[in-house]
Amino acid sequence: xxxxxxxTYRHSGKFKVPGLVLPxxxxxxxxxxxxxxxxxxxxxxPFIYLNMLATxxxxxxxxxxxxxxxxxxxxxxxxxxxxxxxxxxxxxLYGEWSGHLHVLLEDSPWVFAPDEILRGMALLYEQGSxxxxxxxxxxxxxxxLVWIGEAGLIVGFATMLxxxxxxxxxxxxxxxxxxxxxxxxxxxxxxxxxAQLAALKAGDIMPVVAAKxxxxxxxxxxxxxxKRSPRCPVFCTVRVQDVTVTIDKKGxxxxxxxxxxxxxxxxASMFDLFTKLEEFTPTPA
Numbered sequence: 001x002x003x004x005x006x007x008t009y010r011h012s013g014k015f016k017v018p019g020l021v022l023p024x025x026x027x028x029x030x031x032x033x034x035x036x037x038x039x040x041x042x043x044x045x046p047f048i049y050l051n052m053l054a055t056x057x058x059x060x061x062x063x064x065x066x067x068x069x070x071x072x073x074x075x076x077x078x079x080x081x082x083x084x085x086x087x088x089x090x091x092x093l094y095g096e097w098s099g100h101l102h103v104l105l106e107d108s109p110w111v112f113a114p115d116e117i118l119r120g121m122a123l124l125y126e127q128g129s130x131x132x133x134x135x136x137x138x139x140x141x142x143x144x145l146v147w148i149g150e151a152g153l154i155v156g157f158a159t160m161l162x163x164x165x166x167x168x169x170x171x172x173x174x175x176x177x178x179x180x181x182x183x184x185x186x187x188x189x190x191x192x193x194x195a196q197l198a199a200l201k202a203g204d205i206m207p208v209v210a211a212k213x214x215x216x217x218x219x220x221x222x223x224x225x226x227k228r229s230p231r232c233p234v235f236c237t238v239r240v241q242d243v244t245v246t247i248d249k250k251g252x253x254x255x256x257x258x259x260x261x262x263x264x265x266x267x268a269s270m271f272d273l274f275t276k277l278e279e280f281t282p283t284p285a
Contacts (some may be wrong), residue, residue: 031095039099063161089158090138
């Protein structure tokens with residue numbers, strides 16, 4: 001690596017066992033009451049779209065709890081973060097099924113054992129518990145597909161949130177803090193020159209320094225995504241992205257971003273220097 005190129009941030013992979021165990025313990029404790037609340041909501045709200053939103057919110061809840069606890073536990077290992085998130089999601093799924101059977105069956109226990117849940121699933125697979133507006137109960141393969149979709153949303157969100165946070169948030173080992181203060185700068189003209197793109201890929205930030213202001217109504221532009229912490233005097237990071245903004249059929253703005261670099265390590269003192277690019281005056285269209 002030459003003096004003109006910047007190093008891409010990579011996590012140390014360090015963690016402490018309590019930081020991994022605590023999120024799973026909290027998910028196990030929270031799974032029963034949250035599963036019951038979710039099951040009662042699904043049972044008594046007969047609107048499929050609201051049910052789907054509730055399912056997403058349930059999975060996001062476990063993902064958010066896990067993410068916050070992994071952050072507090074200073075787990076700097078994305079693979080372990082995903083694994084813990086997966087475990088929390090499965091515990092949430094267990095709580096959901098336990099609550100679901102409690103809601104369906106009279107004089108049933110508040111918490112079902114795993115083998116009881118499996119027997120309940122087998123019974124519901126044959127008989128069903130709900131149906132469409134016209135026709136009998138949904139059973140068999142169709143019901144199993146609904147269960148798989150629901151499980152995918154719950155476990156998927158519970159896994160993605162903690163993984164996404166740990167994977168995408170640098171950590172200062174010296175100050176023991178996350179660089180979770182972000183700033184996005186959208187004032188630069190799109191970088192298209194192949195040589196400049198190759199330079200960026202190699203960690204050379206000069207194409208950004210030489211970039212011009214974008215047009216006022218530009219639908220494509222270069223974004224700088226800065227990450228820092230006021231507690232870290234050592235470094236901050238900058239990620240360069242190619243951004244395209246489109247308008248969908250409903251007139252809403254849709255944005256897609258392609259990373260041109262990873263999180264490049266720069267001295268903390270350069271954060272204010274990069275933010276001055278926000279003062280670039282857009283050129284007339």
